[in-house]
Amino acid sequence: MNAKIKTILVDDHAVVRAGFKMLLAAGDTIEVIGEASRGEQAIQLYQELQPDIVIMDLSMPGIGGLETIRRIVLRDSEALILVFSVHHEQVYVNRALSAGAKGYITKNSAPEILAEAIMSILQGDTYVERGLLKVSADNLAQTDQQAAIAAFSPREFDVFSLLAQGLTVHKIADQLCLGHKTVANYATQIKKKLQINTTAELAHIAVNLGVTGR
Structure with a gap:
């Protein structure tokens, strides 16, 4: 870079x-x-x-x-x-x-x-910063997470699935023909809806709910 x-x-x-x-x-x-x-x-x-x-x-x-x-x-x-x-x-x-x-x-x-x-x-x-938020993904019921995912727009679900598979924002942008800032914004909105902070938590939810097929 x-x-x-x-x-x-x-x-x-x-x-x-x-x-x-x-x-x-x-x-x-x-x-x-x-x-x-x-x-x-x-x-x-x-x-x-x-x-x-x-x-x-x-x-x-x-x-x-x-x-x-x-x-x-x-x-x-x-x-x-x-x-x-x-x-x-x-x-x-x-x-x-x-x-x-x-x-x-x-x-x-x-x-x-x-x-x-x-x-x-x-x-x-x-x-x-660690310690500032007391709510984590583990505090959420799976049914709440399923409801949030079900409410995703088609494009949000595409980005969610690719993030869960480990793709970077830039690779997702290339794959979906979107700007990397647009994908970053989608990623932020997805995490906000799931009440999580990191991609690792997102992947954990996806695996637990069988979204990635892994």
Whole structure:
């Protein structure tokens, strides 16, 4: 992969942005192409720069982080947004994901978590820092999962089946003649409907329900 992952940093504290920028630059795979201190500016930058992913705080002056997420996703349903926040309470996580964020980590997480979260989201997963969500796929009854799968659209079921078989987002995109961001968005929606966070959990459900035929 030659091209660097393009990101915008959104936080009202310049020192915080500088710290995260240094963390990202250390990996040599992610490039910060824009910075914003408030939501209104972030929306404008997103439209102008079209980054691969936005890394955003929730607590900001102006319209705030949650409304910023909603407005960006309203303009681009395939937008990838990772929240990094001081808030660790589940209500904030749930609200951010409901608004359209694809991931949530706290500002006191280990440095490697940031890069891990970014790569996971780019691969179509929803990433929530361990311990922030208390609901897992094992808490769901199989009947609920079957109902969710039965309600999938034909294209959602295609993507679900291919993910369960271990295909990457890019390979699925090639096979279904779709953009990789479109497939990533389908993958995120599928996981949200199944109330899971990872492709491994998705594959586990598919095997248990006999969807993959394995």
